Amino acid sequence: MPQDHRPAVSVRILLAGDGGATGGALALLLGLEPGFAVVAQVGRGSEVADAARDRRPDVALLDAVLPDGDGLDATTRLLAEAPECRVLLLTGSGRPGLADRALAAGAVGLLVKDGPHEELVRAVHRCLTGETVIDPALLPPPDPAQPTG
Template sequence: MIRILLAEDQALVRGALAALLRLESDLAIVAEVARGDAVVPTALATHPDIALLDIEMPGGGGLAAARALHAQLPACRIIMVTTFGRSGYLRQAMEGGAVGFLLKDAPPSDLVAAIHRVHAGGKVVDPELAMTALSAGPNPLTDRERAVLAAALDGGSIAVIAARIALAEGTVRNHLSLAMHKLGAQNRMEAARRAEQQGWL
């Protein structure tokens, strides 16, 4: 019996995924959580063999949860299950200890097969996504460039961004300008969107 922990913030989707997996006689859902920061405490209490983690959740998100879970319960194998095939997400997931990475637009049979494969010691990544990630290269942005781009996503003015991350407006302009140059963007919003699309924020 393969013990599974399921982390997904949308209750309907989480319940539906649990229902789907319970159809398999050799799978047992031992825990369901809605937040990233609930993953490790719950895993320590329930000892899952496999954790299925969404990425975009409250409480620090799935990538932080994966890193923490891998550090504290290395025997638990981690599969990310997410909406967005962002190469930065894939890279961060791998670096965080995940051995599987599935998109939610895969058919349900792919999820079941992935669980078995990972439980047998294997790894699962969509090959096309892996190729995309490899060609994208590593994240070229510094910590501060990422911070100003993330702050720029809401569309606020330079003054608003500067206030939010406690920097001078000129400093924000400089970071944004460098980031725009690295991403080949025409303005800060294009840059912020590209970085987000790549999973680099």
């Protein structure tokens, strides 16, 4: 009789958000993904660093806007507790300079929070290989005055 086997080693994921796109539905979807395990889910930025220290996630998916602050501050605090964790920020809009600020805070990527689930899964895998992952929808439009290569 066939059995459903999970890999022996799972990517440990921490979720932080206000319950919207980074809430229960995302936790459920990621938990069903082969090789992924949601090990912590918090609703406030002030809870992120403690959860990272206690649960040691491989990847943290943080909402760029949290009820008690922003994901950039939470990223900095998280990385102080768990420097080996990769942080992907999720945002609903491409605010000017957000990608640069996210990378400066230590995040390895910035994604649209309501993007396709498959893109998020690919981004998690990519960031674990050391890639920087920025959703093209969040990049500024090219400057028409600049020559293209």
